[in-house]
Every structure is written in C-alpha cells, then in structure tokens.
Amino acid sequence: MEGYKVIFHINESEKRSTVLANVNNLIKDLGRDNVIVEIVANGYAVIDYVLEDNEYNETINKMTSTYKLGVRFIACRNSLVGNKVDEESLLSFVTVVPSGVSELIKKQSEGYAYIKP
Template identity: 45%
Template sequence: MKKYKALFHVDEKEKIMLVLKNMANLLNDLGEDEVEVALVGNSEGIALMYQSSEYKEKVEALYKKGISFAACANTMKEKKLNKEDLLEFAYIVPSGVGEIVKKQAQGYFYIRP
C-alpha cells in the first residue's frame, strides 16, 4: 500500500499545464511507489482528457506512471461529449465534486493549484 494519496482537481483550462507539472513534481519528490495520485477534471478542466488534447503526450506519460484520470459526467453531458471523445484510460464519474468528496473520505489530500 502506498504511503501517500493526493487528489488533484482542475476545472480551469488555464490551470491544466500547472496541474500536469505539479503531478509530475509530486511523483518525482515522493516517488511513484510511495504516492497514489488521482485527478478529477470538470468544467473547462476536462479538456486535458480529450483525444484531441494538446496535452495528450504529457497526460499519457503521467498515466503510465500510475495516475488515474476521472472526468465529470455532468460536464460531459453539458458539453455533449461521449466516452470516445476522451483518452481511452480516462474514466467517467457521475459528478466531479462527488468524486472529490469520496476521494477525500478515502484519505486523499486535496490539491487545486
């Protein structure tokens, strides 16, 4: 079992690059074997999980290091998106804020740059 748990939240497109850098820095600092990292994207932040995302390479590299990526179903419905619009490893949660509450109840530290 990993020693630490971190939950990143992004809901602004302008913060996507910062969130990606923060997650990479956390893995480098604490070590991939020591920290479990998850990301919840909603509103404009969901854009980092688009198949057509300009961040695709960075997101895929972080996924390969064990980071999970959750997309808000409410945002997807609002933006008329389907699962096929997202990177194949992104999973959909009923609501981004609900997922944040669940993860915090599981001991994740909440980080919103």
C-alpha cells in the first residue's frame, strides 16, 4: 500500500475522545485505503481497552467502529501489569506488545508519523 502511516500515542484516559476523533477525522480526510493507523496505549490509558461486564458503553462502541475502519489498537504489557489489568479482560481486537515505548520507536523507524494529542 502506498500512502500514509500514522501511530497515535495515548497515555492519559482523558485524551481518549480526542484520539478517537483525530483518528476518524484523519481517515475521513485521507481515505481509508490511503492510511495505516495504530493507536498505542501505555500508562493508565490501557484501562480504556478493558471490556467490563460485557457492557458496551459509548466509548467501546466508538472504539469498535474505529477498529472496523482498519485501525489497530495496541496495549503495552508493562502498563497492563503495572495497572493490574488481566490481558483476558481486554477488548477482543486489542493487540498486546511487550513495551508501548518500543512499539513507538519501531513504528517511527518504519516511517510512521508520530502523533500525541
């Protein structure tokens, strides 16, 4: 695929809505087939990837619809451990990597634009 590659970094839950809006606006502007997007959560923001009691609230619905646009959601294992979050409790489409910071570095070395709202 020729196009844009972007990695969004979130480590604050308060920025969740902003990140999702930014990602959806980006896809709307550039076109779904012209951009590869990942959202990497570390720190306390990994809490946002937890599916509690199978209850789909508004945020989970927004994340699910964003995932359906082809966006990858990534969680930092170090942050999951640090926040005592069981990987089994994550939304089904979340990918866990050993280190969120390492993922950011790897993606930037592959030419991904780095955005931290």
